[in-house]
Amino acid sequence: MDNIVGTKSRLVWVVNLSALALVLLWLFPTFGLLVSSFRDRDQITASGWWKAMFPAEQTLQYRAPGAGDAVDENGVFVISGNVFEGGRGSVKSFGTSARDPGAFPAGETVPADDGADLTVLQNGDFRLTSATEFEGRRGMRIFVTSVTPPRFTFENYGRVLGAEGLGRAFLNTMTVSIPATVIPILVAAFAAYALAWMEFPGRALLVAGVVGLLVVPLQLALIPLLKLHNEIGLGKSYLGIWLAHTGFGLPLAVYLLRNYMVGLPREIIESARVDGATDFQIFLKIILPLSFPALASFAIFQFLWTWNDLLVALVFLGNTQDQLVMTGQLKELMGSRGGDWEILATSAFVTIAVPLVVFFAMQKYLVRGLLAGSVK
Amino acid sequence: MTVPVIGEGEARVEQLGxxxxxxxxxxxxxxxxFFVSNLILDRIYPASGPQAGRNINRAGAIRPWLFLMPALALLGVYLxxxxxxSVWLSFHDARGETFVGADNYVWLINDAKFRESMWNNLMWLVFVPAASTFLGLVAAxxxxxxxxxNFAKAMIFMPMAISFVGAAVIWKLIYEYRPDGQEQIGVLNAVWTAMGGQAQTWLTLPGVNSFFLMIVLVWIQTGFAxxxxxxxLRGIPEETIEASILDGASPLQIFFKIKVPQIWGTILVVWTTITITVLKVFDIVLTMTNGQWGTQVLANLMYDWMFRGxxxxxxxxxxxxxMLMVTPIMIWNIRNAAKETR
Structure with missing residues (x-):
């Protein structure tokens, strides 16, 4: 289209590179969370997640056991052990003073304090030998520069789903969002059909009303409805939140479905009427199947919205273990576990995993819904 | 925790059931x-017999309302x-018992936190829709x-699927602060210190911390825009573009002078839709700063007074x-929708 000679290839480059920059910029935050969720606590505090893919080089200080642990091997006194204390890593170099912690390459035997000799092997095993008996309770300090290979773990996930209660919260979120997605669909579809294809006075007014209700802030509804729920005995229960989500989701549902149904070919409906079909039959057998794309769009919207919702859940559900949803749990963890990034990152990823899967699987319908749903 | 395990398992099954x-x-x-109510209607006004004509008309007048009833009832009760x-409550005291006139409104206007919230909401209203729409236009x-x-679009669109709370965690990791001397694990501070700056607790910096919260919403909304x-853009007629190419317009000129003016209507729609989202912004502020350090917004202020106050x-x-701030957009939407139906 823009084939102005000479500028074209450069323009293509610029466009491709800026697209790449945008995509990387947009992915970067989420990717950081994902990587962090596979690192253990020590790694997260030791380095930024962007360093997780590379071997980490760090200097450790290790204090050898004191004289009490020395063993007499044929007249030579030996203290031995492993500087990693069971951890993994590989020693690149070692030293005996803080001033030069990387003085000697791994494997060498060098003189240490008090006439002792020190050897540190690559796997971290060290050996202090001395012809005379060791003295003092405190052992010698050994400095090692170690290279830790990139290391990832699934432990966080197990811990978060079990001990941190996210598994239960996952179930609660599902309990909230699935009925809250399914129930409004039919209610809205019937209303949308009436607004699209039935003639009656006041129809235009109702459509306008639905458009108006689309933007009514939830904040306005919270206190009155909480009072209402308490008065009629619903209190903080799943039934209450299902009804609330249904009510809040209806304007969008009716609006989306009506707009879609209006666009269906008039001939089909007219000819069905001529053939003597009732409105109920027309709706169930013709309109509903034809409206599948719009139904799917709304279902995805409503599912993402109810799954991701925090406000409605905070108000209409309690915060006991059997009612706390994942977003609520995540909020509590942010308060109580503010610095424990291995817990936070993993929990956050568990909560966003399902919406992401739904998003990538059903993106087509989501886009269609957005295009139809934004008031033109 | 060993005893309740069985009971808990049962509770889970029960809950799913x-x-x-x-x-x-x-x-x-x-x-x-719907089936039963339609059936009853057909019984009362059968479309046959001596008064078939009158009956059909009557049933036809009632039937739409049968279809609408459940939706209208739910919309009526829940919205x-x-x-x-709420209007009634706003003229009453803390417990909703005594009429206090405009006291609440007077108190609100004089409340420092409310003024802070209004100011912040205005900043959000200017920055987030503008930035999201602009970035969305560039991305498109x-x-x-x-x-x-298509792949690039999906990646930029993806944050739409992430909850505000999840996004808050994601971005808190970016803004994370470690004292000097420790390795910075937040990207922002890592970059900032690498450039020679002093590590900052970004979310408590007065004046700019609100912007760090706004960026989160921009990140989410850009995909939508x-x-x-x-x-x-794809709906723009080819001829206008071809004509401008023939006239020797540069790609940038084509974009800003030919394409953008033709999609003003859509830009406005995107802008207002994001504006509505911004007015209701709550989760991000609640979970990242809880309105402290000068970041309070109206929705979180409301929540504070509801549960803590x-x-x-x-x-x-x-x-x-x-609601009052949303109303102009609501009226504008209704007018546009009415124009379209006509």
Whole structure:
């Protein structure tokens, strides 16, 4: 289209590179969370997640056991052990003073304090030998520069789903969002059909009303409805939140479905009427199947919205273990576990995993819904 | 924790069972209602017999309302009724018992936290829609021209699927602060210190911390703007573009002088839709700063007075203010929709 000679290839480059920059910029935050969720606590505090893919080089200080642990091997006194204390890593170099912690390459035997000799092997095993008996309770300090290979773990996930209660919260979120997605669909579809294809006075007014209700802030509804729920005995229960989500989701549902149904070919409906079909039959057998794309769009919207919702859940559900949803749990963890990034990152990823899967699987319908749903 | 395990398992099964039953009751209840009510209507006004004509007309007048009834009832109870109750509550005291006139509104105007919230909301209103729409327009223009455009779109659109709370965690990790001397694990501070700056606790920096919260919403909303604007860009008639190429316009000129003016309507729609989202912004502020350090916004102020202040009067008043700010857009939307139906 823009084939102005000479500028074209450069323009293509610029466009491709800026697209790449945008995509990387947009992915970067989420990717950081994902990587962090596979690192253990020590790694997260030791380095930024962007360093997780590379071997980490760090200097450790290790204090050898004191004289009490020395063993007499044929007249030579030996203290031995492993500087990693069971951890993994590989020693690149070692030293005996803080001033030069990387003085000697791994494997060498060098003189240490008090006439002792020190050897540190690559796997971290060290050996202090001395012809005379060791003295003092405190052992010698050994400095090692170690290279830790990139290391990832699934432990966080197990811990978060079990001990941190996210598994239960996952179930609660599902309990909230699935009925809250399914129930409004039919209610809205019937209303949308009436607004699209039935003639009656006041129809235009109702459509306008639905458009108006689309933007009514939830904040306005919270206190009155909480009072209402308490008065009629619903209190903080799943039934209450299902009804609330249904009510809040209806304007969008009716609006989306009506707009879609209006666009269906008039001939089909007219000819069905001529053939003597009732409105109920027309709706169930013709309109509903034809409206599948719009139904799917709304279902995805409503599912993402109810799954991701925090406000409605905070108000209409309690915060006991059997009612706390994942977003609520995540909020509590942010308060109580503010610095424990291995817990936070993993929990956050568990909560966003399902919406992401739904998003990538059903993106087509989501886009269609957005295009139809934004008031033109 | 060993004893309740069995009971808990049962509770889980029971909970899922209850959800399944609700779905069934909801779906079949709905179908049953429509079927039965239509049947009854046909019995009362049979479309045959001596008065068939009159009956058909009467049934035809009633039937739409049968279809509409459940939706209208739910909308009425869950969205219309609360508006009136909220207005009523805003003229009453903390417990909603005594009429206090405009006291709540007077208090609100003089409240420092409210002024802070209003100011912040205005900043959000200017910055987030502008930045999201602009970035969305750029993203749409760029991704429409490349072969892997659909993949790029999906990646930029993805944050739409992430909850505000999840996004808050994601971005808190970026803003994370470690004292000097420790390795910075937040990207922002890592970059900042690498450039020679002093590590900052970004979320407590007065004046700019609100912007760090706004960026989170921009990150989420850009994808939305991109999707809508991309569709609009593709709907532009080819001839206008071909004509401008023939006239020797540069790609940038084509974009800003030929394409953008033709999609103003859509840009406006995107802008207002994001504006509505911004007015209701709550989760991000609650979970990242909880309105501390000068980041309070109206929706979180309302929540504060509802649960921590236990004052339904003041909370409702804050909610009414949000409603008033939404109203112009609501009227504009209704007008546009009415024009379209005509």
């Amino acid at each position: 209850m959800a399944a039953v609700t779905i069934l009751v909801g779906v079949f209840g709905c179908i049953g209602y 219309v009724y609360p508006v009136f109750v 223009a760029v991704t429409d021209r490349i072969r892997w455009g 991109m999707v809508i604007l991309s569709a609009a 236990n004052d339904t009067g003041r909370a409702s008043t804050a909610a009414i203010i949000i």
